[in-house]
Amino acid sequence: MELIAFFIAAVLINNFVLHYFLGICPFLGVSKKIDSALSMGLAVTFVMSITAVVSWVINHWILIPNKLDYLQIVSFILVIASLVQLVEMFIRKISPPLYQAMGIYLPLITTNCAIFFLALMAALKNYNFVETVIFGVGSGLGFTLAIVLMAGIREQLDMADIPEPLKGAGIALIVAGIMALAFMGFSGMIK
Amino acid sequence: MPTKSIREEFVKGLWNENPVFRQLLGLCPTLAVTNAVINGFAMGIATAFVLIFSSLVISSIKKLIPSQVRIASYIIIIATFVTMADRFMAAFFPPISKSLGPYVPLIVVNCIILGRQEAFSSKNSVGRSLIDTLGMSSGFVLAMLILSSIREILGMGTFLGHQVMGAWFKPWIIMILPPGAFITLGILLAIALQIERKTKSRK
Numbered sequence: 001m002e003l004i005a006f007f008i009a010a011v012l013i014n015n016f017v018l019h020y021f022l023g024i025c026p027f028l029g030v031s032k033k034i035d036s037a038l039s040m041g042l043a044v045t046f047v048m049s050i051t052a053v054v055s056w057v058i059n060h061w062i063l064i065p066n067k068l069d070y071l072q073i074v075s076f077i078l079v080i081a082s083l084v085q086l087v088e089m090f091i092r093k094i095s096p097p098l099y100q101a102m103g104i105y106l107p108l109i110t111t112n113c114a115i116f117f118l119a120l121m122a123a124l125k126n127y128n129f130v131e132t133v134i135f136g137v138g139s140g141l142g143f144t145l146a147i148v149l150m151a152g153i154r155e156q157l158d159m160a161d162i163p164e165p166l167k168g169a170g171i172a173l174i175v176a177g178i179m180a181l182a183f184m185g186f187s188g189m190i191k
Numbered sequence: 192m193p194t195k196s197i198r199e200e201f202v203k204g205l206w207n208e209n210p211v212f213r214q215l216l217g218l219c220p221t222l223a224v225t226n227a228v229i230n231g232f233a234m235g236i237a238t239a240f241v242l243i244f245s246s247l248v249i250s251s252i253k254k255l256i257p258s259q260v261r262i263a264s265y266i267i268i269i270a271t272f273v274t275m276a277d278r279f280m281a282a283f284f285p286p287i288s289k290s291l292g293p294y295v296p297l298i299v300v301n302c303i304i305l306g307r308q309e310a311f312s313s314k315n316s317v318g319r320s321l322i323d324t325l326g327m328s329s330g331f332v333l334a335m336l337i338l339s340s341i342r343e344i345l346g347m348g349t350f351l352g353h354q355v356m357g358a359w360f361k362p363w364i365i366m367i368l369p370p371g372a373f374i375t376l377g378i379l380l381a382i383a384l385q386i387e388r389k390t391k392s393r394k
Contacts, residue, residue, distance in 0.1 A: 021222040073296045074270040113300040120293045165385040173377030180370040
C-alpha cells in the first residue's frame, strides 16, 4: 500500500516537470506534436528506469562502502552518459523500428537534468532498491504525462489567436504554470 | 569568426544573447530556486563560478583534447568544479546549501555551461573566453535577480528577508510555488521579446 502511494506521489504530486522544474528543455522543445512528445516521454521513462537501477548499484556497492560518496556527481554523470550511449547502440541492433521512433531523442537525454536529478535524489533520500526502481519508473511516467498533455494543449494553441510577443516559449510557460496549478490539486491525495 | 571588441564580447551576454531571456538556456535552476532573492543570487554565483573556471581550463587545454571525446572531457571538468562549489557551499553556507538542495549538483547539466564551452571556449583564446563567460555569467545572475525579486516581493512581501510591502499587502503565495515560477518567466520572456521587436522596428 505504501509503495502504491509512493508511486502515485512520484507520478502526480512530485511531478518532475511541474513540481521540480526538471527537463524543461525537452518539455518546451519536443512538445509541439503529441506523437513525438510520447516517444520522448517513453525514451525518458526507459532511460530513467535503467539509470535508477545502475546508479543505486554503483552508489551502494561501490561508492558508499569505499567512502567515496563525494564522487557521486562525477560518477553519476559519467554513468548516465555512457548508459545512454549503450542503450542507443542496443536499441539500434535489437529493434530498428523502435530506434526510428526513439533514436533522435536518446542523445538529448544525456543532458536532461531529470535523469541526473533522479540518481542524486535517490542517493540523497537513501531509498532502498525497490523504492528507487518505483521512483524511477514513476517519475518517468510523470514526465511522459506532463509532456503529452502539454503537446495536446499546444496543438490547439496553434489555432488560437495569441499576442505576438507571447508566441512560442512565453505562452508555453504560462500554460505550464496553469498545468502546475492544476497538478497542485493532487497534493491532497496523500497525507 | 568576426572579431568583436572586448566590450561587445562582454555586453552581448547581458542582453542580446542573455542565456535565460534570449537563448532559453538553463531554465531548470532559473525556475526552481528563484523563490527567494538570496537563493537565486547564490545559485547565480555558483553557476558563474563553474562557468568561468571550467571555461578557463577548457580554453587553455583545448588543443590537448581529442575532438571525439571532447564532450565527455568537458563534463568531467565541469563536474569537478561543481563538486567544489557544492562542498564549499555546504561547508561555509549550510542554510543556503540546504535550501538549494540537489539543485547545486544539477549545475553539471545546466546547458549554459556546456553550451558556452562547445560554442565559444573550445574555439577562442583564454582571454576572450574569460570575457565571454564573465558576460554570460552576469547575464545569468541578472536574470536570476530579476525573477527572484519579482517572486519574493509578490509572494512574501519581502526583499532579502526585509519587509518592503505595507501591511495592506496580502502576499500572493502562488508566486513562490511552482506555478508562479512558470507564469512569471512566461511573462518576462514576452516582455523581453516585445522590447527586442520595438528596438528592431526602430532601426
